[in-house]
Amino acid sequence: MVEEGVVLHEHGLAELHVHIEGTFEPELIFALAERNRIELPYRDLDDLRGRYEFGDLTSFLDLYYANMDVLRTAQDFADLARAYFARAAQAGITRAEFFFDPQAHTARGVELREVVDGLADAAAGARREYGIDAAMIASIVRDRPVAEANDTFTDLMKMQAPIIALGLDSAEVGYPPSLFEDVFARARAEGLRITAHAGEEGPPEYVRQALDLLGAERIDHGIRSLEDPELVARLVDEQIPLTACPLSNVRLRVVDTLADHPLRRMLEAGLSVSVNSDDPAYFGGYVDDTFSALREQLGLTDEERQVLADNSMRAAFL
Ligand SMILES: Nc1ncnc2[nH]cnc12
Numbered sequence: 001m002v003e004e005g006v007v008l009h010e011h012g013l014a015e016l017h018v019h020i021e022g023t024f025e026p027e028l029i030f031a032l033a034e035r036n037r038i039e040l041p042y043r044d045l046d047d048l049r050g051r052y053e054f055g056d057l058t059s060f061l062d063l064y065y066a067n068m069d070v071l072r073t074a075q076d077f078a079d080l081a082r083a084y085f086a087r088a089a090q091a092g093i094t095r096a097e098f099f100f101d102p103q104a105h106t107a108r109g110v111e112l113r114e115v116v117d118g119l120a121d122a123a124a125g126a127r128r129e130y131g132i133d134a135a136m137i138a139s140i141v142r143d144r145p146v147a148e149a150n151d152t153f154t155d156l157m158k159m160q161a162p163i164i165a166l167g168l169d170s171a172e173v174g175y176p177p178s179l180f181e182d183v184f185a186r187a188r189a190e191g192l193r194i195t196a197h198a199g200e201e202g203p204p205e206y207v208r209q210a211l212d213l214l215g216a217e218r219i220d221h222g223i224r225s226l227e228d229p230e231l232v233a234r235l236v237d238e239q240i241p242l243t244a245c246p247l248s249n250v251r252l253r254v255v256d257t258l259a260d261h262p263l264r265r266m267l268e269a270g271l272s273v274s275v276n277s278d279d280p281a282y283f284g285g286y287v288d289d290t291f292s293a294l295r296e297q298l299g300l301t302d303e304e305r306q307v308l309a310d311n312s313m314r315a316a317f318l
């Protein structure tokens with residue numbers, strides 16, 4: 001990939017779809033394992049890196065959740081997020097709305113307080129150190145029990161967690177948005193913004209459900225919407241932002257190659273699409289890397305890049 005300096009976008013650049021746990025680089029995984037005296041099931045960094053070949057979303061999620069085991073304390077979560085902000089600053093990001101998966105940590109015995117305090121502390125530091133305006137989005141892990149999602153939301157509200165939105169992620173197929181109507185209704189009643197992963201591996205119907213049943217204001221991925229012209233017309237008409245993650249789509253085999261990615265078609269159709277990194281430590285790059293790859297392999301122009309950056313700022317929950 002061609003190295004680029006920081007490209008400053010005229011009106012700023014927002015990253016709206018990044019899982020903070022997906023920014024966990026192999027070196028930091030090993031460092032935190034050592035600090036917490038946890039033995040990793042990998043011989044060394046190369047052994048771990050050798051496992052970053054995925055056949056689909058689920059095969060990635062297995063490794064993503066396994067690696068979280070070494071995240072135990074508020075300090076660990078803060079270190080994870082700080083490393084992301086340092087890299088996001090290099091990528092020219094001025095606004096970062098990042099997901100975290102509360103249930104992925106509480107389910108293995110980590111106190112929610114440790115997770116939230118560590119991430120919130122790092123987010124506050126991102127503004128001071130890099131001028132990045134950072135905001136937290138708690139995401140419901142959809143392949144865990146619905147009751148647990150509700151309890152998690154109750155806990156977040158009780159501790160007045162500084163979140164701006166509620167999201168929905170993890171294994172999609174078989175876990176439709178309709179399962180989570182109640183917890184999203186509660187989030188809306190609390191004044192939170194709403195976003196949901198839909199149409200990544202799941203059908204266009206899940207995108208409709210996210211909009212109509214959860215009140216989603218943005219759709220994360222949404223790439224399979226393209227199979228349904230009526231849905232596309234609605235997304236264009238209502239200018240519903242789609243947070244695309246091209247490198248993720250290649251690595252999780254949603255598309256064959258970057259050259260096959262429908263990003264340009266989405267722009268030409270009038271969809272409000274932005275470019276994001278999803279899980280950059282696992283998928284081969286951050287947002288700047290993604291723009292470089294799109295330029296090389298899809299012939300993305302500077303004008304298109306500026307449209308994508310402007311779309312990202314317009315779609316931010318500001
Ligand atoms: N690409 C993705 N889709 C769904 N859930 C996720 N959690 C982390 N990355 C994800």
Ligand SMILES: [Zn+2]
Nearest residue numbers: 169197220278
């Ligand atoms: Zn995602």
